[in-house]
Amino acid sequence: MHAIIRCQGKGLLHMNDDPRKPIMSLRNVDMYYEIKRGLLKQPARIGAVVDVSLDIHEGEVLAVVGESGCGKTTLGNVIIGMLKPTRGQILYNGKDLSQMTRQELKEFRSSVQLVQQDSYAALNPVKTLYHSLCGPVLHKKLARNKAEALKMVHEALDMVEISHEELDKYPHELSGGQRQRILMARAILMRPKLIVADEPVSMIDVSLRISILNLMAKLNKTLNIAFVYITHDFGTARYIARNGNICIMYLGKMVEYGNVQRVLEHPSHPYLQALLTAVPVPDPEIAKKKRNLPLKSIEMPSVAAPPPGCRFHPRCPYSVDICETEEPVLLEHNEGLCACHRVKELPQWSLRADR
Ligand SMILES: Nc1ncnc2c1ncn2[C@@H]1O[C@H](COP(=O)(O)OP(=O)(O)O)[C@@H](O)[C@H]1O
Numbered sequence: 001m002h003a004i005i006r007c008q009g010k011g012l013l014h015m016n017d018d019p020r021k022p023i024m025s026l027r028n029v030d031m032y033y034e035i036k037r038g039l040l041k042q043p044a045r046i047g048a049v050v051d052v053s054l055d056i057h058e059g060e061v062l063a064v065v066g067e068s069g070c071g072k073t074t075l076g077n078v079i080i081g082m083l084k085p086t087r088g089q090i091l092y093n094g095k096d097l098s099q100m101t102r103q104e105l106k107e108f109r110s111s112v113q114l115v116q117q118d119s120y121a122a123l124n125p126v127k128t129l130y131h132s133l134c135g136p137v138l139h140k141k142l143a144r145n146k147a148e149a150l151k152m153v154h155e156a157l158d159m160v161e162i163s164h165e166e167l168d169k170y171p172h173e174l175s176g177g178q179r180q181r182i183l184m185a186r187a188i189l190m191r192p193k194l195i196v197a198d199e200p201v202s203m204i205d206v207s208l209r210i211s212i213l214n215l216m217a218k219l220n221k222t223l224n225i226a227f228v229y230i231t232h233d234f235g236t237a238r239y240i241a242r243n244g245n246i247c248i249m250y251l252g253k254m255v256e257y258g259n260v261q262r263v264l265e266h267p268s269h270p271y272l273q274a275l276l277t278a279v280p281v282p283d284p285e286i287a288k289k290k291r292n293l294p295l296k297s298i299e300m301p302s303v304a305a306p307p308p309g310c311r312f313h314p315r316c317p318y319s320v321d322i323c324e325t326e327e328p329v330l331l332e333h334n335e336g337l338c339a340c341h342r343v344k345e346l347p348q349w350s351l352r353a354d355r
């Protein structure tokens with residue numbers, strides 16, 4: 001079962017049928033960037049995340065999927081508290097981040113960790129791994145002395161399956177896959193409840209990707225760490241989120257949400273259907289059921305000047321008048337949420353092999 005969040009206009013109806021506690025909740029969150037355009041012009045406003053509401057539960061794996069530029073990294077940075085949203089609330093264990101004391105914010109920053117896409121940029125190139133891993137443990141006073149910090153680091157390395165001898169090395173001496181494991185070790189040393197993993201496998205060899213995904217699954221299962229897995233790739237999203245949830249983003253907005261298997265087997269939003277037609281399927285039974293959904297335009301509009309009404313309307317083959325003027329809201333559909341005026345009347349898709 002999953003959490004159901006319905007947004008209607010500016011209000012939020014919240015119906016939660018997930019028995020697990022939400023550790024993080026986003027309520028109508030906007031994140032606009034302002035770009036200066038000279039002295040006389042108004043700055044341009046880029047809505048990288050617009051009106052997003054989500055619950056992330058203890059031990060949940062939530063996949064956030066969308067094309068490049070749709071706001072995934074911005075959403076991840078808002079979740080970890082690195083970016084302050086321009087509107088809306090971020091709640092951690094029910095407490096608004098903007099109301100937290102310094103001590104509460106400190107605890108929040110340890111509990112919610114980020115694993116970035118570029119593992120090389122995320123590690124200090126002039127420090128050995130020993131310094132990169134023991135340093136934060138000592139700085140945050142998680143260990144009483146260096147010996148205790150080293151013991152904790154060894155345990156974390158065992159968990160991510162990296163040999164203790166690697167501690168004397170510098171980041172450039174490791175492979176991309178090993179560096180990602182070091183980032184996971186650095187994150188788990190902070191004893192997090194949630195890790196936001198932003199495209200963690202997109203810069204490493206295809207042959208190593210599955211082992212990093214399996215490591216994340218192990219950390220999720222053995223340490224009960226929740227993951228927000230950000231990606232543009234449905235295959236890895238389905239693999240890692242398994243029975244978790246998926247959130248599909250388009251130009252800063254969430255357009256579909258629900259259980260990952262259900263959403264990918266019965267996609268409701270025309271944007272998701274169009275994306276899935278572009279993904280090759282090895283199973284001939286499923287391939288037979290795939291329809292072609294030719295878009296009216298392959299060009300992605302600029303997030304700085306999103307189309308009025310439904311942001312997808314200039315590309316959507318099902319667009320009608322209302323789509324050009326009224327923005328659809330997320331409503332319950334097919335045990336999930338979908339933001340499309342015509343979702344109930346459009347042809348239903350089934351990409352299940354057994355039906
Ligand atoms: N620091 C920034 N200043 C201005 N615009 C930004 C900044 N970071 C991202 N953007 C813009 O916000 C949009 C969403 O970016 P991002 O969150 O990185 O998307 P994604 O991770 O899905 O590729 C893009 O149009 C991007 O150009």
Ligand code: SF4
Pocket residue numbers: 269270271310311312313314316317318319320323328339340341342343
């Ligand atoms: S609201 Fe209209 S334009 Fe948008 S996805 Fe639905 S049918 Fe297409």
Ligand SMILES: [Mg+2]
Pocket residue numbers: 072073074
């Ligand atoms: Mg990104």
